[in-house]
Amino acid sequence: MEIKVLNISDYEKVFDFYNAQIEALERKEFFYPYVNSDLKNLLDFGGIMLGAFDDGKLIGLSAIDYDQTYSGILKRLVNSYYFHVEDDIPVFEYSGVMTDKNYRKLGIASMLYQSLLKIAKKNICLCAVVQLENQASLTFFFKRDFRLVCVKKDFGIDFGYLIKFTDRKMQVLESSSQYINCLDYSAYDKLLKQGFVGIEFEDNKVKMCKIK
Numbered sequence: 001m002e003i004k005v006l007n008i009s010d011y012e013k014v015f016d017f018y019n020a021q022i023e024a025l026e027r028k029e030f031f032y033p034y035v036n037s038d039l040k041n042l043l044d045f046g047g048i049m050l051g052a053f054d055d056g057k058l059i060g061l062s063a064i065d066y067d068q069t070y071s072g073i074l075k076r077l078v079n080s081y082y083f084h085v086e087d088d089i090p091v092f093e094y095s096g097v098m099t100d101k102n103y104r105k106l107g108i109a110s111m112l113y114q115s116l117l118k119i120a121k122k123n124i125c126l127c128a129v130v131q132l133e134n135q136a137s138l139t140f141f142f143k144r145d146f147r148l149v150c151v152k153k154d155f156g157i158d159f160g161y162l163i164k165f166t167d168r169k170m171q172v173l174e175s176s177s178q179y180i181n182c183l184d185y186s187a188y189d190k191l192l193k194q195g196f197v198g199i200e201f202e203d204n205k206v207k208m209c210k211i212k
Contacts, residue, residue, distance in 0.1 A: 049062070
């Protein structure tokens with residue numbers, strides 16, 4: 001397998017891959033795809049997109065979006081309950097995570113993630129936007145020390161915003177842990193305002209711990 005940095009010349013290949021894989025999803029509502037203009041902007045040096053290839057066949061994608069306008073929106077969201085990200089630290093979305101249906105559970109998403117971290121901008125905050133019922137995606141990011149710091153309903157969909165700093169780990173107090181239903185907004189509202197963050201997901205419950 002080979003991992004490559006993609007650019008605008010790969011647009012058609014990426015677009016076709018996205019469409020094919022979205023159609024193959026059992027829960028299509030769990031994936032919010034790029035619109036054409038967003039995808040073209042990202043590939044045209046608006047961020048970093050990596051592709052995993054098996055004998056020349058595109059089998060996985062992952063990206064970091066450096067769009068400045070969206071970065072500002074994410075910064076306000078992740079600081080909406082509790083002040084997590086300092087003024088001089090930009091917040092960029094870790095996005096576009098997708099693996100060919102025939103190549104799942106082979107560690108491809110993890111390899112793409114590790115490769116992205118090596119070439120990402122330094123001293124930034126990454127933000128993953130995940131639906132609160134999507135156990136596979138939440139578990140993927142929680143295992144890599146992303147912390148759930150904001151929840152918001154958009155277009156009738158429940159979204160969680162998970163962050164990770166590239167230069168440090170957000171430490172939590174395990175002794176303060178509380179478990180809440182993944183869609184219990186009143187519990188989120190109370191705990192997130194007190195400096196709790198989500199760190200694990202299991203059986204539709206999120207483990208919340210206070211930041212040290």
